[in-house]
Amino acid sequence: MPKDSNQPVNDFNRRVSDFNQRVIDEFRANKGRLTGHFAQARLLLLTTTGARTGTPHTTPVGYLPDGGDRVLVIASAGGADKHPDWYVNLRADPHVTVESGAFTCPARAVVLTGEERERAWARAVEADEGWAAYQRKTTRTIPVVALNQIANGGPPNVNASSLAEAIKVVHDAFRRELALIRQEMTAGGPTLGAQLRVNCLTFCQGLHHHHSGEDLALFPFVEDRHPSAGPALRRLREEHDHIATLVAELRRVVTAPAGDSAAARAEVERLTLDLEAHLTYEEEQLIPLLDAPA
Known part of the structure; x- marks a missing residue:
C-alpha cells in the first residue's frame, strides 16, 4: 500500500487532541485546578x-x-503561521461558551483592533x-480577542451540584x-x-x-431557613465590611501613579490573611447547614 504522506501531520494532531482532552478532563474534574505545567497558569475552557x-x-x-465581565485570549498558536482553529471558529460565529472552573457562561467574542489591540x-x-x-516566529499579527460575558438575568451558573458545594468552589x-497575584x-x-494592576x-x-x-x-436565604445562624451571619456581614475596607485600600495603592510594588504587595498580604480567615469561617458555619437534609 502507498505510504500516507499525511500520517505525520495526523499523528501530531492526534497527540495535541489527546493532550488537550486530558487537560479538559482534569480542569472539569477539579473545578479549574490543574497540576503539572499548568498548575500556576490562568486557563479557561473555550467552546466554539x-x-x-x-x-x-x-x-x-x-x-x-x-x-x-470580560477576559482576553491571545491566538498565538505557539507562533505558528496559521491561526488556531478556535480563532477561525469564533470569527465565523462569535457566540462561545467560557468555563472558568467555578463558572460556565455564554460570551461573545470580539477581535480587538487598532489602539485597543495594541494596548492589550x-x-x-x-x-x-x-x-x-x-510574534517573532511568525509574519501574521497575533490576534487578541475579548470574551465578553453575556448576562443571563439571574445568578451565575456555578459548576457545582449543590449550594454548599458552590460556596467552596x-x-x-x-x-x-x-x-x-501574590506570585x-x-x-x-x-x-x-x-x-498586574488589571489583575488586582x-x-x-x-x-x-x-x-x-x-x-x-445567600445570607437572607440561610437566615430564613436556619434562624440559629443569625450570630454567624452577623459576623460574616461585619467581615464583609472589613474586607471592603481592605479592598478599597488595595485599589488605592494599585491605581496610584507611582505604582509602588512593595506597598501593593503589603496590601495583598493583609487582604490574603483576613480573607482566608473569613472564607474558612463561612465554610465552617454555612456548609453544614446547607448540606443538612431539608
Missing part, C-alpha cells in the same frame, strides 16, 4: 462552534483578566515576554487567583506592571460582587 463542521469544539486557552498586547508582553517570542477560585508580585520589579482590580471587583450577592441573597 466549528466553522466547517458546526459542532462544538472545546480548547484549553490561557487568558488575561481585563476587568468587568503591550500589557500581555510586559507581563510575559513569551508572547513577543511567539467559588471560594477556592478566589484563593487561586489571589495566590497567582506575580513576588516575581515583579519595584513598580507594578499594567497587567479585576480581583477586587469580583470579590465585591460576590460579597454583595451573599449579603442580598
Whole structure:
C-alpha cells in the first residue's frame, strides 16, 4: 500500500487532541485546578462552534483578566503561521461558551483592533515576554480577542451540584487567583506592571460582587431557613465590611501613579490573611447547614 504522506501531520494532531482532552478532563474534574505545567497558569475552557463542521469544539486557552465581565485570549498558536482553529471558529460565529472552573457562561467574542489591540498586547508582553517570542516566529499579527460575558438575568451558573458545594468552589477560585497575584508580585520589579494592576482590580471587583450577592441573597436565604445562624451571619456581614475596607485600600495603592510594588504587595498580604480567615469561617458555619437534609 502507498505510504500516507499525511500520517505525520495526523499523528501530531492526534497527540495535541489527546493532550488537550486530558487537560479538559482534569480542569472539569477539579473545578479549574490543574497540576503539572499548568498548575500556576490562568486557563479557561473555550467552546466554539466549528466553522466547517458546526459542532462544538472545546480548547484549553490561557487568558488575561481585563476587568468587568470580560477576559482576553491571545491566538498565538505557539507562533505558528496559521491561526488556531478556535480563532477561525469564533470569527465565523462569535457566540462561545467560557468555563472558568467555578463558572460556565455564554460570551461573545470580539477581535480587538487598532489602539485597543495594541494596548492589550503591550500589557500581555510586559507581563510575559513569551508572547513577543511567539510574534517573532511568525509574519501574521497575533490576534487578541475579548470574551465578553453575556448576562443571563439571574445568578451565575456555578459548576457545582449543590449550594454548599458552590460556596467552596467559588471560594477556592478566589484563593487561586489571589495566590497567582501574590506570585506575580513576588516575581515583579519595584513598580507594578499594567497587567498586574488589571489583575488586582479585576480581583477586587469580583470579590465585591460576590460579597454583595451573599449579603442580598445567600445570607437572607440561610437566615430564613436556619434562624440559629443569625450570630454567624452577623459576623460574616461585619467581615464583609472589613474586607471592603481592605479592598478599597488595595485599589488605592494599585491605581496610584507611582505604582509602588512593595506597598501593593503589603496590601495583598493583609487582604490574603483576613480573607482566608473569613472564607474558612463561612465554610465552617454555612456548609453544614446547607448540606443538612431539608
